[in-house]
Amino acid sequence: MSKHLCIHGHFYQPPRVDPWLGEVLPEGSAAPALNWNQRITRESYAPLAFARRLDGSGRILEVFNAYEWISCNFGPTLLSWMQAEEPAAYARILDGDRRSARRLGFGNAMAQVAHHQILPLASALDKEVEVAWAVHDFAARYGRQPEGMWLAEAAVDTPTLEALAAAGIAYTVLAPRQAEAVRDLDGENGGDAPWTPVDEGSLDVYQPYAVRLPSGRSLAVFFYHGPLSQAVAFERLLDDGENFWRRVSGATRPGLLSLATDGETYGHHFTFGEMALAYMLTRARESGEVALTNYAAYLAAHPPVREARIRERSSWSCVHGVERWRADCGCATGGHPDWNQAWRGPLRAGLAGLKAGLDAHFLARGASLFRDARAALLAFGQVVAGAMERTDFADRHFAPGLAAAEAGAAWQLLGMQRMGLRSLASCAWFFDDLDRIEPVNALTYALRAMD
Secondary structure, eight states: OOEEEEEEEEEOOOOOBOTTTOSBOOOGGGTTSSSHHHHHIIIIIHHHHTEEEEOTTSOEEEEEOGGGTSEEEEOHHHHHHHHHHOHHHHHHHHHHHHHHHHHHSSOSEEEEOTTOOOGGGSOHHHHHHHHHHHHHHHHHHHSSOOSBEEOGGGOBOHHHHHHHHHTTOOEEEEOGGGEEEEEESSOGGGSOOOOEEOOTTTOOTTSOEEEEOTTSOEEEEEEOOHHHHHHHHHSOGGGOHHHHHHHHHHHOOBEEEEEEEEGGGBTTTBTTHHHHHHHHHHHHHHHSSOEEOOHHHHHHHSOOSEEEEEOTTBOSSOTTSSGGGTSOOSOOOSSOTTOOOTTHHHHHHHHHHHHHHHHHHHHHHHTTTBSSHHHHHHHHHHHHTTSSOHHHHHHHHBOTTOOHHHHHHHHHHHHHHHHHHHTTOTHHHHSSOTTSHHHHHHHHHHHHHHO
């Protein structure tokens, strides 16, 4: 079959665990749920795992696990909470990946940078750690290495892609406006073909592209279908499953049609959106017109024949690049038109400056506590993910012969770094108000890191 379809959901909640108590405390704005993790799980993540397909009389025909049929990435901070608090939905997510792998040869799940940092704004060390810890978490949960990785807010630049490629990641997914130019991989007589400038209206989004990097590595990039993804996220396309299917089937053509939205669109943003998705996927599955697939399976069968050049420091949710996470660029949620976000710059400067100080302290103090402080930090993601016992980690990475007090200091340094990484989650800058939960949490993690 020449027509393929991939629906991708980006599932993420910021770090919410109190850094002293280790628990998610009540969040009044999430009422009637206890906190936002609980509320959105019950409105979206769990309904997607147990989506109801109904007949014309309203009787349940099937309890549909959408995770078996869509591409998805879940943030490690969300999955760690779900594993403890919502085990049934968590188990269906993992089972969906296993079943898709049996069907397609590749699982539906992608990894996601560990703490949802905007990697073009991150230090070189944080880029490496965010990617390494994401790989550790993914492998511990899914029992395999990730082929793809979702970037926070799809924010990208060349050093970010270098970090992914160095970690063995094969592909990522971007918005169509993040492509700057394309060309054939091989020009006449094996030379470089000329570049053709593109925008989101002219880019062919039905094929993957190679991005060749200065290191000599390369990475595949998929660009999702912008107008259809926007229709799902903002234009109430989920109100009618049959209309959803007609719009999707009408946009298919030879190649891969992919849509990407926040996963919370299905159920949380649009009530019963998971049912519209289940209906559309069933129609696609039974139509004989299109093959449901995921990015990794499609890439294995259809390697890139064209190359893309990305727009540096671009993202899917800020038309100004990555300014939303460091400046009053004008991007806001729209609820407070008379407000400004001039606080974003000082917050970025303060938290990034603190993290640079934490890094310097970690490397200086850690030089006598670890065999290799940087290597220990990268490997600590295995402990965070539950894939390595602390005693095994200490044997491998602590300097020989550490006294108990020095070993305690080494663990404190690693905990300090974990809190510093949490403080830079993108959500602190995304919304209108500095007094929201997300910026307050970021400052709380910063305080705990200093503590």
